[in-house]
Amino acid sequence: MNRAHTAFLMAVAILVVLVSFSGCKGVSPSAGAGTKPAALPDEPDVTFKDLQGKDVTLASFKGKVVLVNFWGTWCEPCRGEIPILIALQEKYSSKGFTLLGAATNDEEKTVDAFIHNTQFNVGGQQMTMNYPIVMGTDDISTKFGGLLGMPTSFLITRDGKIAKRYIGSLNENQIVKDVESQL
Amino acid sequence: MKTAMRFAHVFALSGLMLISGVATAPAQETAAPKNPSEIVTTHSFVSLDPVPRGKEFQAAIVVKIATGYHMNSHKPSDSYLIPTTLTPQLPSGFKMAEAVYPAGRDEKFPFSPDKPLNVYSGSVTFRLRLTAEDSAALGAATIPITLRYQACNMSACLPPVKVPVSLQLQVAAAGASSHAAHPEIFTAKPTS
Numbered sequence: 208m209n210r211a212h213t214a215f216l217m218a219v220a221i222l223v224v225l226v227s228f229s230g231c232k233g234v235s236p237s238a239g240a241g242t243k244p245a246a247l248p249d250e251p252d253v254t255f256k257d258l259q260g261k262d263v264t265l266a267s268f269k270g271k272v273v274l275v276n277f278w279g280t281w282c283e284p285c286r287g288e289i290p291i292l293i294a295l296q297e298k299y300s301s302k303g304f305t306l307l308g309a310a311t312n313d314e315e316k317t318v319d320a321f322i323h324n325t326q327f328n329v330g331g332q333q334m335t336m337n338y339p340i341v342m343g344t345d346d347i348s349t350k351f352g353g354l355l356g357m358p359t360s361f362l363i364t365r366d367g368k369i370a371k372r373y374i375g376s377l378n379e380n381q382i383v384k385d386v387e388s389q390l
Numbered sequence: 391m392k393t394a395m396r397f398a399h400v401f402a403l404s405g406l407m408l409i410s411g412v413a414t415a416p417a418q419e420t421a422a423p424k425n426p427s428e429i430v431t432t433h434s435f436v437s438l439d440p441v442p443r444g445k446e447f448q449a450a451i452v453v454k455i456a457t458g459y460h461m462n463s464h465k466p467s468d469s470y471l472i473p474t475t476l477t478p479q480l481p482s483g484f485k486m487a488e489a490v491y492p493a494g495r496d497e498k499f500p501f502s503p504d505k506p507l508n509v510y511s512g513s514v515t516f517r518l519r520l521t522a523e524d525s526a527a528l529g530a531a532t533i534p535i536t537l538r539y540q541a542c543n544m545s546a547c548l549p550p551v552k553v554p555v556s557l558q559l560q561v562a563a564a565g566a567s568s569h570a571a572h573p574e575i576f577t578a579k580p581t582s
Contacts, residue, residue: 280470281540282547287501312549321470356546375545376501 250367251350255307255341258315263341265307266367272304272389273363274382277343277354279312280321284376285358289336290329291379295386296338297329302390303365308336311343311357318342364389429456429541429548432555439571440560441522446487449518449557450575451476451535453510460509461539463494467508472540472550476516478557479534483526487519500544515575526561533557 253265265273276292278285296306310318322340326333348354351361352372360373362385371385430453437448455461462471476489492514496506520533535557540550562568570576 279547279549281472281550282542283468283471283499283507284501284542284545284547286470317470356543356548358546 248350248352249369251369253347253350255309255343255347257339257341258319260315263307263339265363268305268307268363269367270303270365272299272365272386273307274304274386275307275309275351275361275363277309277311277348277351277357277359279310279357280317281312282357286325288358288377290327290334291377291382293327293329293334293337295382297334299386299390300338304386304390306338308338308340309343309347310340311348311354313342315342362386362389429459430454430461430537430539430553432537432553434535434555434557435572435575436557436559437571437576438559438568440562440566440568442562442566442568443522443524443526443528443564445564445568446519446521447559448576449478449520449533449535450572451516451518451537451555452575453514453516453537453539455511455514455541459541459543460497460499460507460511461541463508463510464491465494465508467496467506471507472538474510474537474539476518476555477536477538478518478520479536480520481526481531481533483523483561484531484533485521485523487521490517490519492516499542515578517576522561524564528561528563531559531561533559 251265255263255265257263265275274292274295276285276288278289280286292306292308295304318340322336324335326335351359351369356374358373358376360377360382361369362371362373362382364370370389373382432454433452435450435452437450438445441447461474464473464475466473474491476491478486480486492510494508494510497509497511498504498506518535522531533556535555537553537555538550539553541548
């Protein structure tokens with residue numbers, strides 16, 4: 208076997224590996240596209256506080272598909288996707304789904320005023336946020352593997368496991384497809 | 391034979407480059423902001439060297455914002471948005487007359503297509519009008535300043551952060567000779 212043949216065989220082997228890789232991952236460069244994160248806990252053991260200071264565990268939602276959305280009143284991209292989240296809650300909450308908004312780097316009173324006073328245009332209808340809101344903390348973010356930016360959302364399966372992570376603004380078509388695939 | 395060899399090498403190299411791309415650029419990371427320390431860099435300047443006691447001088451904080459990022463201006467378009475602020479921790483013997491923030495620019499973003507946001511991007515220069523009073527200690531002085539900002543890219547934001555900035559200057563006796571420093575910064579019109 209000469210050097211050319213050896214190099215060619217190496218190249219074919221590399222191509223086989225490449226095809227295997229790309230077949231395993233649905234990689235897309237679009238913002239908000241979700242993938243199953245490799246380095247994240249499968250089932251985060253997390254206790255949030257609601258706006259009244261009561262404990263809300265993620266485990267208490269087992270049996271439902273949950274989209275945990277880390278957001279902030281100060282975060283314009285987070286606010287920009289709230290109409291999508293309201294519509295998701297409106298459409299799928301009766302089918303075993305819930306949004307859970309985790310306000311981060313915010314104060315309870317600011318969040319409380321925001322969720323009660325801010326109207327969003329959802330398909331031409333003015334609506335306020337219609338899903339449970341809890342407070343996020345650094346400790347909670349860490350249990351989700353840390354936040355690289357906001358908004359960041361995690362799609363949780365009915366048995367409490369992270370199915371996908373979404374960094375940045377959600378793509379509406381993608382998140383609808385992903386939620387439906389879990390229901 | 392040489393052509394086959396070259397083809398095989400290029401093929402192998404292309405494969406390696408593609409594998410590298412697949413392995414290091416998963417989709418969720420492309421939307422993730424950079425590390426905060428990579429997004430904003432700061433440099434500070436003083437308008438006089440040295441600064442005589444009793445004479446007003448200026449400090450300039452030049453903030454460079456990474457391409458593709460912006461931060462809210464000092465007067466953001468919404469009360470929920472976090473303004474960019476400079477807060478000096480003045481040592482004894484210094485007083486501040488004014489902090490001068492340039493106007494931001496109204497820009498629309500994919501996440502806010504209808505409502506423009508008032509932001510800084512690129513390079514922005516903030517100024518402080520300061521005076522070393524008669525009680526200021528002579529010699530080298532440091533004025534710590536806190537820059538608070540909240541930055542975003544086109545689809546995600548970083549949490550609000552406070553970054554320390556340090557202003558170094560020399561204080562001289564009242565009436566001591568001094569020269570204007572960094573005229574390229576202090577004679578320019580404030581920009582954002």
